[in-house]
Structures are given as structure tokens and as C-alpha cells.
Amino acid sequence: MEHLFETFIPILIHIFEFMGIIILCIGGFRAFFVYLKELRSNEPYNIKYQFAASLATALEFKLAAEILKTVLIKSFDELLILASIFILRVLMTFVLEWEIKQEQKHEANHNL
Template structure:
């Protein structure tokens, strides 16, 4: 009985990870295509929209990585997931900083 529940839990977490990562990838692709179209049309502020989309996508990807920590089977897997989380958090912070800086520059102009 315990093995059945453990397998079910593992399966649910794996599919949840895939779902969150898929949403993150979809957001990145959508925002990249949208930004390219806006860039071709000559619109301003394209970079800001793309940065916001990437930041949102990273939140979903980070959620998937956090779920991966639940099912990590050994210390090496946990370490790899931890490194990925640190990298994604760093990227998210940098992107939010860039957005904040760009907004401040727009207010000054």
C-alpha cells in the first residue's frame, strides 16, 4: 500500500513539474514572438515587455524546480536542483532590477 501511494505521489509531482515548466516555456515563447512583432512594427518599450515575460516565466520554472526537490532521490540530485534554483533566482532578481531601472529612466525622460 505504501509503495502505491509513494508511486502515485511521485507521478503527481513529476507531472506537476512538467506542467509548470511547460507553462514557463510557453510564456517565454509567446513573449519572444510578441516582442519580435512589436519590434518589427517599430514600437518602443519592447525590451520591458520581454523582460516582464521572462521574469514571469522564471517564476513558473522556479516552481517546477522546487517541486523537483521533493522527489530528489539522493544528495547529488538535490545539489543539482539547488544550483538550478540559485541560478534562476539570480536571473529573476537581475531581471526585476533591470525592469525597475528602466522604469526609473522612463520617469526621468
Template sequence: MDVHALLVLIIPVISAIIELIGVLIIIYGVVRSLFFFLLSRGNLMASDPKLDLAKALAYSLEFKLAAEILKTVVIQTLDEFVILAAIVVLRVILTFVIHWEIENSEKSKLVNRIDEMKK
């Protein structure tokens, strides 16, 4: 059996496992964020639950992106490549937006703490 044939058999299984890890991270992040949201008595302005969820989503997207990159090894047609490239681009954009949101939330959290210390 040649290496390419072996990769065609193994890569879909490995990428499915990596994507499952990403899904589990999302579920964990949602449950954790919901727990903190309930602890804050449903305060929609509390940044900790939102920040927690954003971090989980960003981390999950890294796993999903890794799975997509692995799938590039077994692409056989141009149509598959275009679809995979579109998925990768969308996930990269989502990752950048989520990281930007995390940075802004952390900065505003830090500014709020500094303001509280000044008072």
C-alpha cells in the same frame, strides 16, 4: 499505495506541465517583443520591446522555479539535491537580475517622460 509513491508518479508530470507553461510564456514574450520591435522600425533603443521581453522572462522564471521547488519533494539522492539546488540558485539570480533591469528601465522611462513634459 502510499503518498510518497503517488507523489513520485505525479510530481514529474505536474512539474513538466508547469515548465511547459514557462516555455509558452517565453515564446509569447519573444513574439510580442519582436512585434513591438518591428513597430518601432528596428529601433534598438526603444525600451518597450525590451521591457516587454524582460517581464515575460521574469514571469516565466517564476513558473520554472515553481517546477523546481515541486521536484524537491521527490529527491532521493544527495546528487539530485545538489543539481536541483544549483538550478534553483541560478534561476533566482536570473530573476533578480531581470527584475533589477525592469525597475531600471521603468525608472528611465519615467524620467524621460518627465523630461519631455518639462520641455
């Protein structure tokens, strides 16, 4: 069973990390192109919300990879490093979610 974990878990970790990277890249390029379109057309469009949502989704995939990494931990030092990374990513996710909610409230108040 341990051999199975050591063989397939790293593959799953890389897949989840790759999916997070893909989501982040697509969100970044999309935000950039919408920004360029906004500059050309002078139509107000809030890219910040969409880009923050992409960042939060990408972080969720990265967190899934970190959770899978806990299965492969062999030393206490590895656990400390992984816990630090996990905590930082969770904090970043919470900050992004908070920022998205604040932006939605601001838009709702602005539209009244």
C-alpha cells in the same frame, strides 16, 4: 502516498515547465513583432520592459517546477544539482526585476 507523489509530481513539474516555455515563447514572438512594427512606423516603443517581464514570469513558473522537484530527490548529488539550478534561476529573476525597475526609473526621468 509515495507512489502518489512519484506519479503526479512529475506531471505537475512538466506542466509548470511547459507553461514557462509557453510564456517565454509568446513574450519573445510578441517582442519581435512589436520590434518589426516599431521599425516600420518609427514610433518609439520600449519592448525591452515587456520582454523582461515575460522572461521574469516564465522564470517564476520554472522555479515552481524546481521547487516541486525537491519532493522527488533521492540523493545528495541530485540535491546539489537542483540547488545550483534553483540559485541560478533565482539570481536571473532578481536581475530581470532589477533591470525592469531601472528601465521604469529611466522612463520616468525621461518623461519629465
